[in-house]
Amino acid sequence: MSLYHETTEILSLTSSNTNTGGNLKTRIFGKNDLKSPRQQVYALALETCKWSPILKEVIEKADLLRHERKLSPLLALLLVHDFLLSKKGIALPASHGLRSSIERHKARLNSEFTRARLRRKAGSLEALKEQVAAEFLADAAGYPRWIRVNALKSTIEEQLTTTFADFTRVLSVREVTSKPGKFLHVDDHIPNLLAISPRFEITKTEAYTSGAIILQDKASCFPAYLLDPHSEDGDVIDSCSAPGNKTTHLAAIVHSRIPENETCSQTVFAFEKDPKRSKTLEKMVKLAGAQEITRMSFGQDFLRVDPNSELFANVGCLLLDPSCSGSGIVGRDDMPTIHLPEAPGAAASKPSPNPGRKRKRDDDASAAKETPQPVMVDDDGKETLVSSEKELKARLEALSSFQLTLLLHAFKFPAARKITYSTCSIHAEENEQVVLKALQSDIAKERGWRIATRDKQVRGLREWPVRGSVEASNGDSEIAEACIRSYKDDGRGVMGFFVAGFIRDAASSVEDGxxxxxxxxxxxxxxxxxxxxxxxxxxxxxxxxxxxxxxxxxxxxDDDMASDEPSESDSDAGEDEWGGFAD
Incomplete structure (x- = not known):
């Protein structure tokens, strides 16, 4: 019973509540007193929102709310969704009052659902599902579902002949997203990465549930691939690890570089200071099969780690993906629209506005009052009301200060030779400007840190066409070319992202890169x-x-991050945002 009442409460919350407002995932996973499993609440809420235009129509035409006056419109939507669309039906005992309030109208509900399908010219339920998914995705329909094959558990060849055997392979991302049906594109830049049709329910496949494939945006794969850790580079650190996509990507690359008949001598150190997110990280690492390579530091702040500790004496590579504004994430600020059926007498109970000029002033005031304030949701799910440019600037200054501190701390690791710094932000303050300040720092100059120029980058990212802003780089075109960007609305099917690499020479009597x-x-x-x-x-x-x-x-x-072939293409072993936990 708590599942339906708790989901009703979640969907009823207004975005003016700064503790739980914003996007659906934030509302659910930020609520600490839920009795029902969060994933179950999220699935029910999301699917009900998706189907709500049809469910609203069915409920109204079946006259359900007039006959069952104890049901609220929102509760009715949730119950009717499970009655019509869930394989297990309503998740309540057969004798429960809420279940009975729906099932005693089952003939009428089923009849109206069939009529709704036929009105939409859908010949089957499967055809209707495709139609509903396309309408719900709206702008996001222009984005494929990016699948990283987990080299720790599978190979791209294996997945192409099993999970995606009935997909048609096409030459571009645009073909994947523009046609109905099952289409697949093998990515040109990142090894072991596939773009598939966005409507395909990948989370129900065995490969997904076993960790053989992982849902991870293409841009989110850039940092680990750019870092390109080789066996001679030593250990690797992921400084801000949860939910674990980049950590497991690093582990997969390290695994792919293990010489034949040898054991792995490298460790991927994964830091996550938030205890809750640490649990998510642990689950992800286990699912991906990366626990033998990965050493997780639960609840430990990377900034409090001593770079000169003996434990990190062999750390040669660091991946930094700190908290950011999250401004590049597709749909991050969106709360799905829910279409509520009209309760009997709802129109009559609506107060009529006062006449005359006072009405106009009241209406204007009311409209102003109801206009939602913009909310910045960072990549940790933290929300900040941004009602002015001044507030946005202050928030970006705070974030960039933290990001720079993290980067300068990474520069202190004595054996480090490679670092990647990335954000899912579109703001220059968090990107090129942080890079410039880091390069101008005393420690960067003392230890010889420099930008990894485009010609020193791995082939796939060297060929990636979207680079940094010359203006944001203070006119330095070399820095801008070294920075890698992506934009969520440029037709390439990826989210907004930024990554830059830093390198320095190893101390050696023989100069050789x-x-x-x-x-x-x-x-x-x-x-x-x-x-x-x-x-x-x-x-x-x-x-x-x-x-x-x-x-x-x-x-x-240091091998200057240069590799002429994609980093994971040498692997004989198999590869796995596990979708439950997106980066």
Whole structure:
């Protein structure tokens, strides 16, 4: 019973309540006193909103609210949704009063539902579902569902022949989103990434529930791919890990680089200071099969970590994706529209406005009062009312100050050679401006940190066409070219995002940006018949009797983030926003 009453309460909340207002997910997961499972409440609320135009029509034509006066319009929508559309029906005992109030009208409700389907010229329930999904997605229909194949559990080849066997492969994202049916596009920039038709219910597949595939926006895959951790780079840190998509992406890349017949010597350290989000991270890491590579620090603030600790002496790569305004996330600020059936006598009970000029003033005042104030929902779900440009500026200043502090802290790790900094924000204050301030800092100059220029980036992102703003980079075109952006309304099917890489040279007596080992054209270390890495001549000549003492000194040479092939294409193992937890 609590499921329907709690969902009714969630959907009844007004956005003026700053504690629980805003988007649906924030309302539900920010409510601490729910008795029902949050995922169940979210699914019921979202699906009811999606079907509400049809359900409203069915309830009104069946005259349900006139016969069952104890039902509110919202409660009636939820119950009728489960009665008509849930496989298990209404989640209440057969003798329960609420269930009986719906089921005693089942013939009329089913009849009106069929008529509603036929009025929409849908030949079957499946056809109606597609139609409803398309209408509900509206602007978001221009975005595919991005699927990262989890290299820890599967391969892209396996998924193409199983989960997506009946999909038609097309050449562009636009074809995926513009046609009804099942279409698929293998991404050109990120390895193991697929774009599929947005209406396909991927969350019901075995591959999704087992963690073999993960729902993750393409832009959210940029940071781990740009960081490009190799075995000689040492351990990796994800500083702000929850919900875990980027953490598990890092683990998948690390796993794909393990030499044959060897065990993984690298650790991915995952930090998350929020205890609740830490639980989400733990669940995600386990589902993805990344627990052997990942060491999670629950409730630990990355900023309080000592960079000089022995535990992090081998950390060569850091991924920073701090809290931001979330202004690039598709649908982040949206609360789905819900169409309520009219209760009997609702029109008659509506107060009539006062005549004359007073009416106009009252109406104007009322309209002003009812105009919702804009709400900034950051990527942690925290909401801030933004009623002026001044308030927006103050919020961005606070966020960018924190982001810069995090980046400067990362610069302090002694063995670090690569860092990626990213946000899901469109604001220059959180992006190019943070990069510039970081490069101008004393610690960046002392330790030799510099921007990873476009020519030093992995191939897929080197070829990504959307770059940073020259104006936001204070006129520095090289910095702007090094920065990678995406915009949620540019037709590429991704959310708004920003990422930049930082690199520095390893301390070495032999100046070489590719490390001590010979590599093939795909960036992989060349090994001899016994499986040992092959040294470059400069390193061989400096080591007596061909020993590897020089290698030990330089094995974490920075490889300048350069890799001519996608980072996960070498993997024989399989790959997995697990959709339940989006980044």
């Amino acid at each position: 590719d490390g001590p080992y010979l590599r093939d054209d795909e960036g992989r270390i060349i090994r001899d018949v016994s499986g040992m890495p092959t040294l470059k001549p400069a390193y061989r000549s400096s080591a007596p009797n061909g020993s590897t003492s020089k290698v030990a000194e330089n094995e974490r040479e």
